[in-house]
Amino acid sequence: MMDIKIVLIGHRGVGKSELLVRLKSYFPQFHYFDLDAVIAEKLANPVYKIFETFGEEYFRSKEVEQARLILNKKDVIVSLGAGFNLENLPEDVICIWVRRPTDSDGRIFLNRPTLDPKLSPLEDYLARFDKRQRKYFEKADFIYDMPEGISILESKTLAKKGVLIQEKNLFKEFLFRTGKKCKGVLTLNPYNVNTRLAFETVEFRTDIFSAKEIIRLVEIFGKKSKMILSFRKDNVHDLDELMDILPSFYAVDVDSELGAILDQINAKTSTAIRKKLIVSCHIPDIDENTKTLDSLVKVKSKAIVKCSPVIQSFTELKWLYDWYMKNPSGRMIFPRSDEDSKNSDWQWFRHFMLSKQVLNFVNDGFSTVPDQPTLLDTFLYNDSFTQFAAVIGNPVHHSYSPVFHYEYMKKRNMPYYRIKIEEKEFDEALDFLEEIGLQAASITAPFKEAAYRRYQPRAGTDIKIKSINTLYLSNDGKAHIANTDTMGLMKTLTQISSEVFKKDLQKLTIVLWGGGGVVPAIKSEVPSVHLVASRDGKLPKGTKDIDILIWAAPRSLLTQVPKNCTIGAVFDLSYGGNSMGLELAKQHNIPYFSGLEMFKEQGRGQQLFWSQFDERK
Structure with a gap:
C-alpha cells in the first residue's frame, strides 16, 4: 500500500x-x-x-x-x-x-x-x-x-461515458500518479507548484516567479510537460537571464505592453524561438484589446495573438468570436467575467473552445480566473463536436441539469453547458448560441414564457400554457417545444396528501407562492390552486389555513413569507440548499418536501422529448 x-x-x-x-x-x-x-x-x-x-x-x-x-x-x-x-x-x-x-x-x-x-x-x-x-x-x-x-x-451511472467515471479518473491520477496528463495549461504558482497531477502543459509567469525560480522549475518540469514562459508587465526579468533556457519552452508569451521584450526577442533570438512567440493582451476593453493586438502583428511580430478582455454581454462575446473566426489559426480568445461578478459568466464558452484552440487554461482551484474550466471539466469536455446543449436561465450556477443530462448528451456527442443570460439580451444571446451550434436546451427561470414567444412560430404547434422548459432545434431550422414542468408534480402532491394529511388531494387547500413562468403549468394540473405573488404576500380572502404551500419564490429581500396562518406542509420546487421555503419549514417545524424528485421527472421527460428528434439515431 x-x-x-x-x-x-x-x-x-x-x-x-x-x-x-x-x-x-x-x-x-x-x-x-x-x-x-x-x-x-x-x-x-x-x-x-x-x-x-x-x-x-x-x-x-x-x-x-x-x-x-x-x-x-x-x-x-x-x-x-x-x-x-x-x-x-x-x-x-x-x-x-x-x-x-x-x-x-x-x-x-x-x-x-x-x-x-x-x-x-x-x-x-x-x-x-x-x-x-x-x-x-x-x-x-x-x-x-x-x-x-x-x-x-446512481451507482449504475458509473458507465463509460458518465460523470462518475470521470470523477474516478481524476482521483485515480491524484492518488496513484499514473503519469496520464491532464488536458490544458496549468499556470503554476506557489500554492500548486508541488501538484501531484501531471499536465500536458505548464506555464511559468515572470510576475509569479523569479528568473532563478523559473530556471529551477524548468529542471523539474522539463521532462514531464510542455512549458510556456510568460512575460508579464508587473515584474519583468531581464531577457538575458532567461535567454539560455528559451529553447526549452513550447511557447514564449509576451504581454502586449512589453514592447522592449518583443523587440529583444525579434532581434536576438533564433527563427525557431520566434516561431514559438505568442503576444497576449489583457486590456479589459474589447475594442482596445483587439486593436492593440492587430497593430502589433502588423508592425512588430507575426506571432499568434492571445486576446483576454472582460466581456460584459453576449453582443461583445459575439464580436470577440467573430474576430477570432477571421483567423482561428493565428488567434486565441479567453473572455473574462467582470471582477464584480459573483459567478463565472463565460466558463461555458471556455468549455466550448476547449477542442477548438491550441491552448486552453485550466483552473485547479488555485487560480484567480473563475472562467477557466475546472480539473474535472477537462476530463468531461475534451471531445470535438459541432452542436451542443445547455440549461439557459438566470441564475444557473446552482443547476443540477449539466450533471443530470451529461451522459445522455455525451452519447450524442454533445456537451451540455450552463449558460446565464441577462433578461435584456435574451434574443441576442439565443441568436448567437444558435449560430455556434445550440441544438437542445432546458429553459429555466425567468425565460420560459420568452422562449415560448421566440420559438412557437418556428414550431408549427402550440402549447396551451404558453410557457416552455424544453427545446430542440432541428438542422432544418425547425423548433420543437415542450413543457415538462408538471412531471412529478402530482406524484409529490399525492405523496404529501397521503403521508401528512391522510386525505384526498382534492380536499386540501393548496397555495402556490410565487412561480413566475411555472404558474401556467401548475395551474393546468391543479386548477384549484390559489396563487399568491411572493412580493405582495397577500393570501386569498378568508384563507387562514394552508394545507400545502408550494414554494416557488426566489431568495430576495423583496420576497414575503406567509403570515398569520398555519401551514401543514411545504413543497419546495427548489432543490437548492438556501431556499426560503426550506428556511420557513425549519423555523416552524413544518414537514418539508424538496423539488428534487420533481426535477428528476422533468429531466427524464426532457430526454424522452429530445429523443424523438435525435437526428443521430
Whole structure:
C-alpha cells in the first residue's frame, strides 16, 4: 500500500460524506472514516444531540481526539466536519478541499444543529463562511471543484461515458500518479507548484516567479510537460537571464505592453524561438484589446495573438468570436467575467473552445480566473463536436441539469453547458448560441414564457400554457417545444396528501407562492390552486389555513413569507440548499418536501422529448 493519509475538508453540506462513499466504491483498498459518524457511534448519540447536550467546545475536543487516533493508521481517507480545527492535523496529512459553486450562497439544514441559536439557520452558516474559506485555502493541497448535482447520480451511472467515471479518473491520477496528463495549461504558482497531477502543459509567469525560480522549475518540469514562459508587465526579468533556457519552452508569451521584450526577442533570438512567440493582451476593453493586438502583428511580430478582455454581454462575446473566426489559426480568445461578478459568466464558452484552440487554461482551484474550466471539466469536455446543449436561465450556477443530462448528451456527442443570460439580451444571446451550434436546451427561470414567444412560430404547434422548459432545434431550422414542468408534480402532491394529511388531494387547500413562468403549468394540473405573488404576500380572502404551500419564490429581500396562518406542509420546487421555503419549514417545524424528485421527472421527460428528434439515431 501507499501509506497515505488524506482528509476531506469543506463547508457544511458540500457533500464530503457522499464523496467519501463514492471514493470507497472507486478505491476499496483504502480505509475510510466519516469523523462525525465515528464520534456519533462512540458517544451513542447523533451529532446534533451531542451539540445540544455538551456544547460545541466538547464536540470539537472529541473531533481532535478521534482524528488523531484515525490518522495514526496507514492508507486512510477521512471526511472532517466543516468546523474542525485544521491546525490540529499532522504535517504528513494531505488536505483535499471539496467545494461547490453554491458554497457562498449558504445552506440550511433540517437535521443539523444551529451552532449559534441567536442567528437564523442561513445567518449561522454565512457567519462562519469567510473565516472557514480562508482556512480551507491555506491548508488545501488539492482543491476538488465538485459539480452541482453529482450526489443525485446512481451507482449504475458509473458507465463509460458518465460523470462518475470521470470523477474516478481524476482521483485515480491524484492518488496513484499514473503519469496520464491532464488536458490544458496549468499556470503554476506557489500554492500548486508541488501538484501531484501531471499536465500536458505548464506555464511559468515572470510576475509569479523569479528568473532563478523559473530556471529551477524548468529542471523539474522539463521532462514531464510542455512549458510556456510568460512575460508579464508587473515584474519583468531581464531577457538575458532567461535567454539560455528559451529553447526549452513550447511557447514564449509576451504581454502586449512589453514592447522592449518583443523587440529583444525579434532581434536576438533564433527563427525557431520566434516561431514559438505568442503576444497576449489583457486590456479589459474589447475594442482596445483587439486593436492593440492587430497593430502589433502588423508592425512588430507575426506571432499568434492571445486576446483576454472582460466581456460584459453576449453582443461583445459575439464580436470577440467573430474576430477570432477571421483567423482561428493565428488567434486565441479567453473572455473574462467582470471582477464584480459573483459567478463565472463565460466558463461555458471556455468549455466550448476547449477542442477548438491550441491552448486552453485550466483552473485547479488555485487560480484567480473563475472562467477557466475546472480539473474535472477537462476530463468531461475534451471531445470535438459541432452542436451542443445547455440549461439557459438566470441564475444557473446552482443547476443540477449539466450533471443530470451529461451522459445522455455525451452519447450524442454533445456537451451540455450552463449558460446565464441577462433578461435584456435574451434574443441576442439565443441568436448567437444558435449560430455556434445550440441544438437542445432546458429553459429555466425567468425565460420560459420568452422562449415560448421566440420559438412557437418556428414550431408549427402550440402549447396551451404558453410557457416552455424544453427545446430542440432541428438542422432544418425547425423548433420543437415542450413543457415538462408538471412531471412529478402530482406524484409529490399525492405523496404529501397521503403521508401528512391522510386525505384526498382534492380536499386540501393548496397555495402556490410565487412561480413566475411555472404558474401556467401548475395551474393546468391543479386548477384549484390559489396563487399568491411572493412580493405582495397577500393570501386569498378568508384563507387562514394552508394545507400545502408550494414554494416557488426566489431568495430576495423583496420576497414575503406567509403570515398569520398555519401551514401543514411545504413543497419546495427548489432543490437548492438556501431556499426560503426550506428556511420557513425549519423555523416552524413544518414537514418539508424538496423539488428534487420533481426535477428528476422533468429531466427524464426532457430526454424522452429530445429523443424523438435525435437526428443521430
